[in-house]
Amino acid sequence: MKQVQNAIDAEIDKKKRFYPNKEALLLPVLHAAQRAYGWLPHDVMEMVAKSLELPLPKVKQVTSFYTMFYKKPVGECHLQVCNNIACYLRGSSDVIHYIENKLGILPGETTKDGLFTLTEVECLGSCGTAPVIQINDDYFESVSRSDVDKILEAKQ
Numbered sequence: 001m002k003q004v005q006n007a008i009d010a011e012i013d014k015k016k017r018f019y020p021n022k023e024a025l026l027l028p029v030l031h032a033a034q035r036a037y038g039w040l041p042h043d044v045m046e047m048v049a050k051s052l053e054l055p056l057p058k059v060k061q062v063t064s065f066y067t068m069f070y071k072k073p074v075g076e077c078h079l080q081v082c083n084n085i086a087c088y089l090r091g092s093s094d095v096i097h098y099i100e101n102k103l104g105i106l107p108g109e110t111t112k113d114g115l116f117t118l119t120e121v122e123c124l125g126s127c128g129t130a131p132v133i134q135i136n137d138d139y140f141e142s143v144s145r146s147d148v149d150k151i152l153e154a155k156q
């Protein structure tokens with residue numbers, strides 16, 4: 001947990017002069033905490049709240065609103081498949097079912113080896129290249145079944 005606290009402190013030091021108040025600084029600090037720990041359990045949210053002198057319910061409210069903040073552990077490879085309207089119309093449901101069958105998991109689940117987590121998400125802001133999958137920090141666009149095969153093989 002020392003490593004997480006260090007990441008939180010470093011982010012606050014680095015970014016505080018760019019943000020008008022502690023509420024605005026909350027998002028980058030939560031990202032830093034998540035990068036350091038992998039997800040945001042209660043203890044980590046509490047560290048963020050104390051470090052920014054914000055009420056814990058405020059921190060929990062923000063993390064519950066954004067799907068980019070993980071409330072449970074995710075696999076090494078987090079597949080976030082957009083199933084909003086543009087992606088849906090271009091076959092994202094088929095892509096999701098294909099991944100479910102290949103990995104033997106449903107959205108919200110992680111494979112037993114801890115390698116893959118599948119999550120269905122709202123618009124990823126790349127509707128012109130639908131369907132879109134975000135894997136960790138990378139976008140994969142105009143994704144087909146054969147692209148899924150290549151992506152998963154490269155990650156295994």
Ligand code: FES
Nearest residue numbers: 082087124126127
């Ligand atoms: S609807 Fe999928 S990226 Fe916008």
